[in-house]
Amino acid sequence: MAVRALLVANPKATSMTPGTQDVIARALGSDLKVEVVSTRHRGHAAELASEARADGLDLVIALGGDGTVNEVVNGLLADQPSGLPVPALAVVPGGSTNVFVRALGLPRDPVEATSALLQRVRAGRRREVSLGRADGRWFTFAAGVGLDAEVVRRVERHRESGRASTPGLYIRTVAETVSRDRLSGGSVVTPVTVEVPGLAPVQLRMAVFGNTRPWTFVGELPVDPFPLASFDDDLDLFGMRRIDPFTVTGVLARVLRPGRGAGGRSAVSLHGVTSAVVTADRPFPVELDGDAVELRQRLVVESVPRALTVVA
Numbered sequence: 001m002a003v004r005a006l007l008v009a010n011p012k013a014t015s016m017t018p019g020t021q022d023v024i025a026r027a028l029g030s031d032l033k034v035e036v037v038s039t040r041h042r043g044h045a046a047e048l049a050s051e052a053r054a055d056g057l058d059l060v061i062a063l064g065g066d067g068t069v070n071e072v073v074n075g076l077l078a079d080q081p082s083g084l085p086v087p088a089l090a091v092v093p094g095g096s097t098n099v100f101v102r103a104l105g106l107p108r109d110p111v112e113a114t115s116a117l118l119q120r121v122r123a124g125r126r127r128e129v130s131l132g133r134a135d136g137r138w139f140t141f142a143a144g145v146g147l148d149a150e151v152v153r154r155v156e157r158h159r160e161s162g163r164a165s166t167p168g169l170y171i172r173t174v175a176e177t178v179s180r181d182r183l184s185g186g187s188v189v190t191p192v193t194v195e196v197p198g199l200a201p202v203q204l205r206m207a208v209f210g211n212t213r214p215w216t217f218v219g220e221l222p223v224d225p226f227p228l229a230s231f232d233d234d235l236d237l238f239g240m241r242r243i244d245p246f247t248v249t250g251v252l253a254r255v256l257r258p259g260r261g262a263g264g265r266s267a268v269s270l271h272g273v274t275s276a277v278v279t280a281d282r283p284f285p286v287e288l289d290g291d292a293v294e295l296r297q298r299l300v301v302e303s304v305p306r307a308l309t310v311v312a
């Protein structure tokens with residue numbers, strides 16, 4: 001019997017065109033009984049995924065960037081009557097960075113990825129992956145606070161004013177945020193306190209909880225501050241005590257070499273983090289899977305093993 005699937009396509013994702021979506025939908029339709037819906041607004045992908053579960057579909061395919069994947073995951077795992085099976089997730093990359101799908105080992109090119117995905121569907125290749133949760137909201141590869149979240153927030157503002165999402169935009173925004181923070185005496189990036197059970201609280205200017213590796217990419221280059229992170233394990237924490245230009249440049253130079261980790265005196269690295277609480281004196285920005293969410297004054301982060309089945 002053909003697999004019943006829903007393709008949730010974000011037409012606003014960076015590398016999506018109507019032609020790409022059409023070609024991918026037709027290719028998937030050759031093997032699957034697939035319905036195609038384009039998202040019409042932020043949050044729509046979550047609604048569609050939640051409905052797909054209620055309708056008893058086998059598979060939900062996200063076509064877009066990491067924001068679309070994040071929404072689909074949150075829709076699939078949203079509260080529903082108990083016992084309702086959760087459809088498996090598959091992803092075809094259509095965004096700018098596409099961290100989750102690349103971490104699953106699928107090609108970056110959407111057409112190549114569709115072909116690889118169809119082979120895996122035919123072979124019945126599925127795996128369970130761990131996920132993270134931040135104040136109840138699911139994340140697939142990373143949750144960040146401090147410098148990282150401030151940069152994401154600023155990049156989003158640039159994108160709203162028409163700038164394209166490119167590695168250069170991120171690098172310029174990191175440099176701009178670090179130098180403004182320095183000139184303002186540290187008031188641009190809110191310092192946070194991170195508490196992990198069993199360890200003394202630590203004051204950080206940046207903290208990223210990673211669910212897989214690499215954390216992200218700069219173009220082709222993986223950024224790999226937590227080389228032990230894996231979908232089969234709890235979370236990793238990569239933190240920085242200082243974010244002056246010298247420290248940031250040094251840490252960046254290390255994490256751009258895969259497998260080495262962050263290291264250095266100002267970096268904090270922890271593997272196997274099951275939960276953490278982040279607090280600050282004032283509301284601080286948070287990013288989940290590369291998208292800014294509402295400011296928080298306290299954030300509870302937890303690891304959820306074997307949370308979701310994916311075709312990979």
Ligand SMILES: Nc1ncnc2c1ncn2[C@@H]1O[C@H](COP(=O)(O)OP(=O)(O)OP(=O)(O)O)[C@@H](O)[C@H]1O
Pocket residue numbers: 010011012013014015039040041042043044064065066067068069071094095096097098099165290291
């Ligand atoms: N029709 C739409 N109009 C405006 N925004 C939308 C629409 N559909 C989805 N979105 C929003 O677009 C945002 C960005 O999408 P997504 O992350 O998939 O692409 P991207 O930013 O290009 O990729 P990446 O995260 O890999 O850089 C998501 O947060 C999603 O909520």
